[in-house]
Amino acid sequence: MTPVLETRNITRDYIAGGIVGGRRIIHAVKGASLSVEKGKTLAIVGESGSGKSTLARILTLIDPPTSGELLIEGEPIDISRHGVSKAMRRKVQMVFQNPYGSLNPRQKIGDVLAEPLVINTNMPASERADRAMAMLKKVGLGPEHFNRYPHMFSGGQRQRIAIARALMLNPSLLVLDEPVSALDLSVQAQILNLLADLQDEFGLTYVFISHDLSVVRYIADEVMVMYLGEVVEQGTREAVFANPQHAYTQALFAATPRADVASIKARLARRALQAAG
Amino acid sequence: MALLEIKNLTVSFDTSAGLFHAVQGIDLSVDAREVLAIVGESGSGKSVEMLAVMGLLPSSATVTADRMMFDGKDLLGMAHADKRKIIGKDIAMIFQEPVASLNPCFTVGFQLEETLRFHLGLDKDARRKRAIELLEQVGIRDAEQRLGAYPHQMSGGQCQRVMIAMAIACNPKLLIADEPTTALDVTVQKQILELLMGLQERTGMGLIMITHNIGVVAETADRVIVQYKGHKMEESDVLTLFTAPTSPYTRALLAALPDNATGDRLPTVGDFREAAAP
Numbered sequence: 001m002t003p004v005l006e007t008r009n010i011t012r013d014y015i016a017g018g019i020v021g022g023r024r025i026i027h028a029v030k031g032a033s034l035s036v037e038k039g040k041t042l043a044i045v046g047e048s049g050s051g052k053s054t055l056a057r058i059l060t061l062i063d064p065p066t067s068g069e070l071l072i073e074g075e076p077i078d079i080s081r082h083g084v085s086k087a088m089r090r091k092v093q094m095v096f097q098n099p100y101g102s103l104n105p106r107q108k109i110g111d112v113l114a115e116p117l118v119i120n121t122n123m124p125a126s127e128r129a130d131r132a133m134a135m136l137k138k139v140g141l142g143p144e145h146f147n148r149y150p151h152m153f154s155g156g157q158r159q160r161i162a163i164a165r166a167l168m169l170n171p172s173l174l175v176l177d178e179p180v181s182a183l184d185l186s187v188q189a190q191i192l193n194l195l196a197d198l199q200d201e202f203g204l205t206y207v208f209i210s211h212d213l214s215v216v217r218y219i220a221d222e223v224m225v226m227y228l229g230e231v232v233e234q235g236t237r238e239a240v241f242a243n244p245q246h247a248y249t250q251a252l253f254a255a256t257p258r259a260d261v262a263s264i265k266a267r268l269a270r271r272a273l274q275a276a277g
Numbered sequence: 278m279a280l281l282e283i284k285n286l287t288v289s290f291d292t293s294a295g296l297f298h299a300v301q302g303i304d305l306s307v308d309a310r311e312v313l314a315i316v317g318e319s320g321s322g323k324s325v326e327m328l329a330v331m332g333l334l335p336s337s338a339t340v341t342a343d344r345m346m347f348d349g350k351d352l353l354g355m356a357h358a359d360k361r362k363i364i365g366k367d368i369a370m371i372f373q374e375p376v377a378s379l380n381p382c383f384t385v386g387f388q389l390e391e392t393l394r395f396h397l398g399l400d401k402d403a404r405r406k407r408a409i410e411l412l413e414q415v416g417i418r419d420a421e422q423r424l425g426a427y428p429h430q431m432s433g434g435q436c437q438r439v440m441i442a443m444a445i446a447c448n449p450k451l452l453i454a455d456e457p458t459t460a461l462d463v464t465v466q467k468q469i470l471e472l473l474m475g476l477q478e479r480t481g482m483g484l485i486m487i488t489h490n491i492g493v494v495a496e497t498a499d500r501v502i503v504q505y506k507g508h509k510m511e512e513s514d515v516l517t518l519f520t521a522p523t524s525p526y527t528r529a530l531l532a533a534l535p536d537n538a539t540g541d542r543l544p545t546v547g548d549f550r551e552a553a554a555p
Contacts, residue, residue, distance in 0.1 A: 047462035048433075155319075184318035184489060189533040189543035196542070211463060214492075218535035218543070255467035257492025259536060261519055264495050268516065271499075274478055275310070 002074035003035040004172050004205040005042075005059065010068035012054050028054040030229040031068070036222065038172070039199065041206040043220035043237075045213065045252070051229040052209050053177060059207060060094045060175045073172060086120045093166035097178035099158035103150040109136070109161055110146040116168045131168065139164040139194060156187035160194065167198065175207045180215060192219060213256050217241055225249045279306035280451055280483045281330070281368075284344035288322065288329050291337045299325045299338075301507040307483045309450065312474075314486045314498035314515075316530075322507040323487050327453050331364055332357075348450055366396040369444035373456035375436035379428040385412075385439050386424030392446045411442040415472060434465035438472070445476060451483040452476075458493065470496055491534055495519065503527050 012029040029051040036042045046052040057063040058070065064080035071077065072091055093116075096102040103112055113132035117123050123131075133143060139160040150158060159179060166174055176195070180188040192215065198204060210216050216223060216237075223240040225233040225248065232246040244250050258264075288300040300322040307313040317323045329340045330352070345352040347368060352360065372378045380388060389411060390404040399407060405424070412420035415438040428436055437457060444452055454473060458466035474497060477484045486497050494501055494515065501518045503511040503526065511524040522528050531537060532544040 047464065185491065185530060186318065186533050186545055189535075189545045192535070193542050193545065213463070214535040218538050251464055255464040257466075257470075257490070257496045259492045259495040259519065259534060261516070264516055264519055267496065268499075271478070 001037065003071075004038050004073055005207065006035040006069075006071040006074075007059070007065075008033050008069040008071075010055070010058060010065045010070065012051075012058060012063070013066045027229050029058070029065075032224075032226075032231050033068075034224060034231075034234070036173075036205050036207065038205055039203045040221040041199070041208055041219055042222045042224060043208045043210060043216040044224050044226060045210060045216055046226035047211060049228065050226040052226050054229075055226070056094070056175050056177050056207070056209055059173075060092050061088060062094075090120055090169040091171055092173045092175065093169060093171040095159070095162050095166050095174065095176045095179050098182055099155055099162050100150075100182075102162055103158060105150055108147050108149060109141075109153075112150075112161060113165055113168055116165060120169055135164045135168060138167075138198070140190075154187075155183055156190060159183060159187075159191055163191075163194065163198070167202070167204075170202070171204075173205045173207065175209070177209045178211070179208070181210065181212060188215070195219070213252065225252070278349065279346075280309045280311075280348055281485075282306040282344060282346045283326075283330070283342055286326055286329065286340070286342040286345070288325050288334070289339050291339070299507055300329070303504070303507075303509055305502060305509075305512075307451065307485055309483050310477075310481045312477060312484045312486060312497055312499045314488060314494045314501045315504060316488060316491070316494055316501060317504035318489055320506060321504040323504050324455050327370065327455060327485065327487060331368065331370055331453070332360055333370075362396070365392065366447040367449055368451045368453065369447070369449040370453040370455065371437070371440045371444050371457050373459050375433055375440050375460065376428060378440055379436055381428055383427075384424065385426050385428065385431070389424070389439065389443055389446065392443050396447045407446070408442075411446055412439070414445070414476075415439070415442045416468070417442075432465075433461055434469065437461065437465075437469055441469075441472065441476070445480070445482075448480065449482055451485070453485045453487070455487045456489070457486075459488075459490070466493075473497075491530065503530070 010029060010032045011027065014026045014028055015023055016026050017023045032055055034042060044052045044055065058065045061077065061079050061084045069076055072088065077088060110129065110132050113135055114128040117128045117131065133146060136145060141157065141160055153161065180191050183191060199206060208219055220237045223235060223237050224231055225246065227248045233240060233244065233249045240249065244253055283303065283305050286300055286303045287298065290297045290299060303326055315323045328334050334340065342353060347363065386408055389408045393399045393404045393407055408424055409420045412423060417423050417435060417438055457473065458469050461469060470493065473484065486493065488494060498515045500514050502509055503524065505526050510526045511522060518527065522531060529544065535543060
């Protein structure tokens, strides 16, 4: 089966500096190759500056890569030369980290959801409204929300709206850039459940960008770890979590706070010892 | 005697939609040498109650309490001028956004020395010497050169280190850390938590850690208060909280951790309310 998403040795350089001071080339992504099968989730893990968001912009056809190949459903795509067609746009959609910043405050929710259809299809207005209403229900909101503005919603509800908008064009690939890191723990659980349900129902493929390893362990099939633009580790979730190979991945695991009882007991014992000595 | 003792604290805000009660009758106390974590989601009132202690709330807020004692002094009846001598000196606070908490127009050294001048009245040489000492204490290399750096020239983790240096400049008896690592990468978070815990152990100050991150609670707290919509749900020592939580809300919160997921779906607070209903 052709993978929904495939990249071969993608790189992206930015030029920094210019008029004053020397020009420097920053290699934001240094050769990323990946492939994701239909219905699967690839998690990209890394810290700020690791290049994971730059890679996301390339995968969602916002920016072209400097070099390398991008294939979506087996079809090579080069937006620097041919631009992006509406058909391509429909295949890939994105959900952003901050649900407060990614919705237009002056647009009603019904219009937010219909907008992708206005831009990318010739659907009549009545059908657009029907589709928007149906999608609203799908993500756990009600018809009473249709005519409300974004400020009337909580962070979790806004993220549901952003997910609904991304699904309006029936994409095959959804790129989610830290979709739950701005949310409270209990809301995070609801959104992760919603994403799992939608993936099952529509056979969606996810690229899930996160720095939270506990979320990644829960949601991912495949894991890719990036550090300073380089892919330092890549494998199935089981392999990466059971036996991390690269020193950075190991450091990342060691830095993740532990909330199990044995670790708490060990810490309290250490602390008591320190207080006594 | 507790270092900080608060009884029946309420905070309400005057909004266009009427009074909003952010904190509704919270009791809390923290001892010297103790780490108290206050856990809750957004809207639980956890930050607001500490801002009330610091006197940093806007004028639209009304704060009442039966008792608010710090180190044997009554904070409620205290004159503003007297309070200023305590706040920033004996009680210090660090915030979530280290880059936004520093003034972008002044060097790190200037901002650090300002605290030393105001509270301790040190002269120029002594201030500089102490500022270098503090930066070294919080693990900033080349401290002497870094005094001349502006906040934008430093990373988020370094800015948080500077904030911590400012907070501990006058050897506070109580440090309040409001989500000190939320904006930071996980590897940097670990370094900052280790720094804070190390300082707390060495100086014996009381530490209040405000967080929504259960992992941070597990890694730092002696005692924990769980809050929800301005009410205290539970108060227990850290081990009891994780082994035998008494409130349904705490149980729901722990169950919602992806680490604790057993099946295909994560339990949510909503599921818990349904299960708890008769």
